[in-house]
Amino acid sequence: MVSSLQSLVSGSMPDEQQRISEILEAGVEKPQVLFWQYDRAAVIMGCSQRPDEGQMRRSEAAGFAMIRRRSGGGAVLAGPWMLSVTVFIPPEHPVAKQNIIEIFSWLEQIWIAALRACNVPCKGVDQAMIDRSKTISQEQNLKWACYASLSHGEVVSEDGRKLVGLAQIRKRKGVALVSGLHLSPCDWQQLSSVVVDKPEQGSALEALNSDAQSLSGISAEVLLPDLIQAFTDRIPDDFCQATR
Structure with missing residues (x-):
């Protein structure tokens, strides 16, 4: 079983992305979990988003690193307010053989149980919620932001605001399920300022998230160690702590 708070790594987003890449490139031989809390703020873009000169300039002026991740999705502002949990699964593991909806639903149930155990009210999403969120994202010109819409397996507050975002990296030597939980509020105005130079869009993003x-x-x-322990208690016994 995964160890508790000792498994938490505090470091930069580029360092986390490098560690994820190293584990996948070396090959996932056994199920692992990597808990990571960012020690500084940074903007991470999806693999299909190519930062332009304006974005790079605004990010530098705000004091943020800007990088691209290997998974899809939109832009994220990550920092100490976010807990990142990456679950690595060997390609031959039964969980890895599931389709994307099934594998995300598997992780969703672990997150919901862990959050509720820590008195964080939440629920999963259904297709109607996903469709509605994409319509809102399109109408409000927010498709560039990862937390502007919902996808299968993600977790929301009881009134439907996004709480945990998910992404997947599937390689020949293993699968990485990457999830980000907002422990405390994000500065959505800063993210909007850097990525689209429209700080006013931050209010719309704030309303969609919790x-x-x-x-x-x-x-x-106070929540952080309890959440890690609760997640640890609910992950299958064959998962272990990812080495640093």
Whole structure:
């Protein structure tokens, strides 16, 4: 079984992305979980998003690194307010053989159980919620932002605001399921300013999202070790801590 808070790594987003790449390139021989909390803010773009000069300039002016990840999706502003959990699965493992909806639903149930155990009210999403979120994202010109719409397996507050986002990296030597939980509020205005130079879009993103601290009334610092332990307790016994 995964160990507890000792497994948490505090580091930069580029370092986390490098570690994920190293594990996948070396080959996932056994199921692993990597808990990561960012020690500084950075903007991460999806693999299909190519940062232009304006975005790079605004990101540098704001003091953020800007990188592209290997998975799809939109832009994310990550920092100490976010807990990243990456689940690595060997290609021959039964979970890895599931289709994308099944594998995300598997992880969704672990997240929901862990969050509820820590008094964070939440629920999963259905197709109607996904379709509605994509319509809203399109109408409000927010398709560039990862947390502007919902996908299968993601977790939301009871009133439908996004709490946990998911992405998948599937390689020949293994699968990585990457999830990001907002422990405390994100500065959506800063993300909008950097990516699209429209800080006013931050208000729309803020309305579509929530965080564990706000939903539970418990500070992120207190929640963090409990959430890691709760997630650890609910992951299958054959998963272990990913080495640093």
